[in-house]
Amino acid sequence: MKKIALLLSCSLVAYVGKAQDSTALAVKAPASTATPTAAPAAEPVSTGKFTFSGYLDTYYFGNFNNPKSQSNLGLSGENVGNARAFDQKAGQFGIGLVQAKALYTSDKVDAVFDLAFGPFADLGNYGNNVGFLGAGSTSLAIKQAFVTMKATPKLSFTAGQFGTHIGYEVIDAPVNYNYSLSNLFNNGPFYHIGLKGQYNFSDKVYLMLGVVNNVDNIFDNNKRKGLIGQLFVSPVSGWNVYLNAIVSNEASPDSLGNTPDGNYSLFDLTTTYQISSKFFLGLNAAVGSQKGGFQVPYGVNESRSWSGIALYSNYTFTDKFGLGVRYEIFDNKSGVRALTDAAGNGASVNSITITGNITAAEGHVLLKPEFRLDSYSANKFQKNDGSLTKSQATLGMAAIFKF
Structure with missing residues (x-):
């Protein structure tokens, strides 16, 4: 958790009991000399445990267009564009995100305390930065904060703020094969606040349903609630499918306090397949639609849609080096999302990203050299002389420390 982009796995621990037969007959002792029967042993009490983790990342990306603005975002009318999610600066060193995470686990309850700081954390909390809270609020540091109650071994309920279930990629830089994030990630939700329940039919199938506030905000912007869902299926070992x-309704109230009718919907397929111990494939496809306002009172009167598809691969050459490739097509020609051309009109974009994954310092340091090429359907990016072009190529490296 915009959602949350990301891989999941299930494990089953089997306890096998062995029955023993005995043909010997026990001889009952006289009552006066019989050994007293021991009281049944009390069930062990689960005390739970804490696990601490985190990371920090820094990066440098050069831009072959050498834009005067030193930005990878491109243009959108008179405003900056939306061509990159987080790694927005060109030709300069940058700090990404610093995470501190605590996880409490026990038989009956789990809890997550996940804090994030830095420019990427602020961008992930865009809804609060420009909305209700404004810059400087300590609430902006909350990336996730939720508790999961395990009602039964199969049924659980989660309440609080959690990363989105939508999409393949996640905000955490050590987890993704690529450092820069996809347009699918950038145009989907990042997190939700609400209540969700999950039922595990088996280790191969589960269903999650939930009720949430509006997306990417710590306070709801209207009285309507959103519905979320996820169906997980693992047809064979190594192949996972998420629907x-x-x-x-993301519309904000008007000047009279009334919430206009609106509809925001997004349907997403994420599937991963570990073909061999070295070769991995992933696919993320999504289609969304919007009618009415999106966190504003009014918007488009008719339903407009956007869509995208991304193919992921990673080949692990050694335990120290792997190569990840992402190819993505994103279509926002309707203009309903923020990804537009330099004139502010709807656009489509093809992107390819090639990322090396170098592991050092016993797994605590990750180095990610990366090349990315974005090609738009119309002029989007600025050159050093102020002229415009449809494409942008960047080359650089990210360094990540994790624990």
């Missing part, structure tokens, strides 16, 4: 959805 994800969210439907809500």
